[in-house]
Amino acid sequence: MKILKLVVPVVFLFLGMVFTANSQEKSNNKDDVFVIVDEMPEYPGGDEALRKDIANSVKYPEDAVKKGVQGKVYVTFVVDENGKVSDTKIARGVDPSLDKEAMRVMNELKTWTPGKQKGEPVKVSYTVPINFALNSGDSKEKSHSKVNEKGDVVFFIVEDMPEFPGGDEALRQFIATNVKYPEDAKKNGIAGKVYISFVVDENGKVADTKVARGVDPSLDKEALRVVNLSPTWKPGKQRGEAVKVQYTVPISFALN
Secondary structure (H helix, E strand, C coil): CCCCCCCCCCCCCCCCCCCCCCCCCCCCCCCCCCCCCCCEECCCHHHHHHHHHHHHHHCCCCHHHCCCEECCCCEEEEEECCCCEEEEEEEEEHHHHHHHHHHHHHHHCCCCCCEECEEEEEEEEEEEEEECCCCCCCCCCHCCEECCCCEEECCCCCCCCCCCCCCCHHHHHHHHHHHHCCCHHHCCCCCCHHHHHEEEECCCCEEEEEEEEEECCHHHHHHHHHCCCCCCCCEEEEEEEEEEEEEEEEEECCCC
């Protein structure tokens, strides 16, 4: 058996979502960038194809390998009216080499089906977390998983990814419907993006919800509350067996 000495990058992602205290639609200005629209942009082949394309494109920088640098890079970008990826930025970086590679991969993505608001193509913003992990295990599968505090194996990427009832659009709507902007945060003008990580277990239950990156206790608490309300998912599978799979969801609270 061939031993994988080092790096298979682990990539996991979820679409960025922004929720405002007043309205999801900013204005009718053609230059506005939306975060939720009537018809969300779609990557060719869907989210699973997006995950695979990113995983296949990432090349772990040699400098980062030598230095043992790893971590999660958050990239924001806009899918414009023509479906092109533009305005890529590092929302949260780790190291210049990893940040640069994450930007390169996002800029080389295929053309999307653009999002639409009231029947018109518009610019839509996304946030994608890409996790670079060095692994000295003995298989590619091992590099796509970790062992948690309880000794359970948790995967980042599996052959059949978990699915929210009704798909990703239903998940977006579920979160949008349930999020309530905390009054204290509104009064104090607090806004920002909360990253929530969680595990979809073998039974499709959402578990081990944590604030991966917080903004304010009130916003963090609200983001956790909503994710914990999630109904049962269709569990992910690896080699035909249901397994635990980790997700990260960025939820941005914005005051208009």
